[in-house]
Amino acid sequence: MTALIEVQDLKKHFPVQKSSFSRVSGQVRAVDGVSFHINAGETLGLVGESGCGKSTAGRTLLKLLEPTGGSIKVSGTDITNLDREAMRPYRRRMQMIYQDPYASLNPRMSVGDIVSEPLVIHGDTSSRAERREKVATLFERVGLRPRLMDSYPHEFSGGQRQRIGIARALALGPELIVGDEPVSALDVSIQAQIVNLMMDLQEEFNLSYLFVAHDLAVVEHISHRVAVMYLGRIVEMTDKTSLFEMPLHPYTEALLSAAPIARSGARNRRRIILTGDVPSPISPPTGCHFHTRCPYATARCKAEAPALREVAPGHVAACHLHDNGVAFPLGQAA
Numbered sequence: 001m002t003a004l005i006e007v008q009d010l011k012k013h014f015p016v017q018k019s020s021f022s023r024v025s026g027q028v029r030a031v032d033g034v035s036f037h038i039n040a041g042e043t044l045g046l047v048g049e050s051g052c053g054k055s056t057a058g059r060t061l062l063k064l065l066e067p068t069g070g071s072i073k074v075s076g077t078d079i080t081n082l083d084r085e086a087m088r089p090y091r092r093r094m095q096m097i098y099q100d101p102y103a104s105l106n107p108r109m110s111v112g113d114i115v116s117e118p119l120v121i122h123g124d125t126s127s128r129a130e131r132r133e134k135v136a137t138l139f140e141r142v143g144l145r146p147r148l149m150d151s152y153p154h155e156f157s158g159g160q161r162q163r164i165g166i167a168r169a170l171a172l173g174p175e176l177i178v179g180d181e182p183v184s185a186l187d188v189s190i191q192a193q194i195v196n197l198m199m200d201l202q203e204e205f206n207l208s209y210l211f212v213a214h215d216l217a218v219v220e221h222i223s224h225r226v227a228v229m230y231l232g233r234i235v236e237m238t239d240k241t242s243l244f245e246m247p248l249h250p251y252t253e254a255l256l257s258a259a260p261i262a263r264s265g266a267r268n269r270r271r272i273i274l275t276g277d278v279p280s281p282i283s284p285p286t287g288c289h290f291h292t293r294c295p296y297a298t299a300r301c302k303a304e305a306p307a308l309r310e311v312a313p314g315h316v317a318a319c320h321l322h323d324n325g326v327a328f329p330l331g332q333a334a
């Protein structure tokens, strides 16, 4: 079966310059060789601390940022080097929901116009009345009253605004939606409503999601598989049950130990405190990027970068602890 999305060795580097006239003094390797696939109707959670490159990976996948290297395929077709015009049909198929429902909606447009804007941009030929009809249907589908479509964003709560953002993302009938921390700015009580709405919509429209988040509890609820990113690279990826029950990468273990997740495996887990911030992606640590914060680090970790390898069926991790290809619970490595 061909995956809906196939990303191979994707890179997004940004030049470092003091000003636009000075010479390039380095590269921020925000995304540095990331590979994954997403099947139709599947959610891949992409997690990591702020600054690990997960949002940049989502934007580069949608070609809102031009990739520096690697390839992106949609239903088997390579879209990496398509120009703006050739990308148009693919843009319809891949939409985004943004983190900040306050900033992502134009305050001068009615919410009905905001939701219908993608239809207009993509040359929808229906009349204004027909478009309003479509918008009313979308409003109902995301749990908003259609009579509110002439109101303005400031008249809505945070959760309602995110529903408007979801309606806008649905307008063109996409197959993939990238959610860039779509619930992080919302109250906890509202987060569950939005996540449940997204799951209902996934079932109804067979949507695929790349769900970018730092909150593992949210990712656990919505994801089928989870990829963990650290300093521009995926360090672990597997189905959510394996990841939450037996993380194989020390960074995942640390993220899980910090997360309030009430799982049987979590109750027995050692508490690992992640100290310090994510190092700068301009000059990442040598060898394994995580060695400066890893409780299991050895001299080898400082010198040699571990490859991302399959250590259990469908479970990949980049850590020398599993170099012999045998997966074991991390507590036994200490």
Ligand code: SF4
Pocket (backbone or CB within 6 Å): 249, 250, 251, 288, 289, 290, 291, 292, 294, 295, 296, 297, 298, 301, 306, 318, 319, 320, 321
């Ligand atoms: Fe820690 Fe070494 Fe594994 Fe990196 S390779 S995660 S430093 S044990």
